[in-house]
Amino acid sequence: MIDLRSDTVTLPSDEMREAARDADVGDDVYDDDPTVNELEARAAELVGMEAAVFVPSGTMGNQIAARVHADPGQEALVDVEAHVYKWEVGGFAQLSGLQVRAFDAGERGAPTPEQVREHAREESLHVAGTGLVCLENTHNARGGVAIPKADIDAAAETAHELGMPVHLDGARLFNACIALDEDPAAMVEHVDTVMFCLSKGLGAPVGSILAGSEAFVEQAVRVRKQFGGGMRQAGLIAAPGLVALDNVERLDDDHENARILADGLDDIEGLSVPTPDTNIVVVDSEAAGVTAQEFVELCDDVGVLGGPFGEYHTRFTTNLNVSRAEVKEAVELVAKAVQSQ
Numbered sequence: 532m533i534d535l536r537s538d539t540v541t542l543p544s545d546e547m548r549e550a551a552r553d554a555d556v557g558d559d560v561y562d563d564d565p566t567v568n569e570l571e572a573r574a575a576e577l578v579g580m581e582a583a584v585f586v587p588s589g590t591m592g593n594q595i596a597a598r599v600h601a602d603p604g605q606e607a608l609v610d611v612e613a614h615v616y617k618w619e620v621g622g623f624a625q626l627s628g629l630q631v632r633a634f635d636a637g638e639r640g641a642p643t644p645e646q647v648r649e650h651a652r653e654e655s656l657h658v659a660g661t662g663l664v665c666l667e668n669t670h671n672a673r674g675g676v677a678i679p680k681a682d683i684d685a686a687a688e689t690a691h692e693l694g695m696p697v698h699l700d701g702a703r704l705f706n707a708c709i710a711l712d713e714d715p716a717a718m719v720e721h722v723d724t725v726m727f728c729l730s731k732g733l734g735a736p737v738g739s740i741l742a743g744s745e746a747f748v749e750q751a752v753r754v755r756k757q758f759g760g761g762m763r764q765a766g767l768i769a770a771p772g773l774v775a776l777d778n779v780e781r782l783d784d785d786h787e788n789a790r791i792l793a794d795g796l797d798d799i800e801g802l803s804v805p806t807p808d809t810n811i812v813v814v815d816s817e818a819a820g821v822t823a824q825e826f827v828e829l830c831d832d833v834g835v836l837g838g839p840f841g842e843y844h845t846r847f848t849t850n851l852n853v854s855r856a857e858v859k860e861a862v863e864l865v866a867k868a869v870q871s872q
């Protein structure tokens with residue numbers, strides 16, 4: 532099987548397993564775990580923020596950020612395709628009492644300053660008021676789009692002029708930075724907080740980082756406890772996370788593999804595949820008269836795994852467990868499957 536369903540399917544390397552076994556640990560709820568503390572310090576430094584907190588998942592990181600930044604009854608301003616809106620089970624509403632104002636931020640999912648101004652709402656007797664602006668980079672549902680620093684800066688600065696905090700869902704922040712040759716700290720310079728995942732392209736088995744100011748992280752640690760994310764000897768899962776931070780540069784291989792996959796699939800009659808910015812390849816099979824569900828089954832039958840991403844869209848995600856040769860093989864297998872339709 533060539534598993535391209537997600538970059539979360541990667542299995543921990545021997546080095547990660549050894550790091551887990553050998554990690555110095557303590558009770559992290561007592562702030563006693565040296566490995567967690569090391570990971571948090573390294574992660575904060577990497578993104579140029581004062582502090583960071585290790586969380587079990589990207590979803591929990593985003594949800595904690597919303598809870599700390601905004602008050603119940605306020606609005607969160609997000610792109611209509613944002614992960615926090617589409618795929619976090621309505622958490623903003625249920626966990627933080629927020630009303631989500633989702634608007635179409637365009638093909639690349641990066642709100643312009645004009646859009647931020649247009650959709651921001653000032654609190655009044657009748658109006659909830661915007662309590663948070665959420666950005667996403669890379670933008671998953673928009674096809675792994677890498678949003679340039681200038682666009683993140685412009686949206687964030689506008690939000691700040693309006694007095695609203697900005698959280699960046701950077702589950703794949705380093706994919707964006709590698710694709711754009713941008714320093715991670717520069718990329719998040721103007722947002723207040725950032726979440727990034729260790730468990731996606733970087734290959735760790737578990738965990739994400741939520742970074743921000745010291746005051747923010749102090750609050751975030753409390754909310755993490757409240758959400759059930761206080762962990763004990765978490766150094767066992769933080770240690771592979773530290774190893775994962777060495778995998779930032781190699782994301783470039785995933786991006787190159789994604790381009791090869793996209794080019795190959797685009798050459799197949801009936802399939803249309805734009806050149807990806809990063810490691811997410813979105814295949815449109817409408818011209819072949821094949822729904823995403825049917826296409827996924829077709830691919831599955833020949834040993835290539837992807838996931839439906841809309842009625843006629845299917846997502847393939849290159850990752851650290853899939854080699855260049857396997858990507859080329861996947862193209863050949865899918866071509867045969869489509870032709871024998």
Ligand SMILES: *Cc1c(COP(=O)(O)O)cnc(C)c1O
Nearest residue numbers: 588589590591614671700702728
């Ligand atoms: C995967 C993802 C998340 C959530 O991360 P989990 O660890 O799966 O909870 C959040 N935002 C984006 C853009 C993602 O792709």
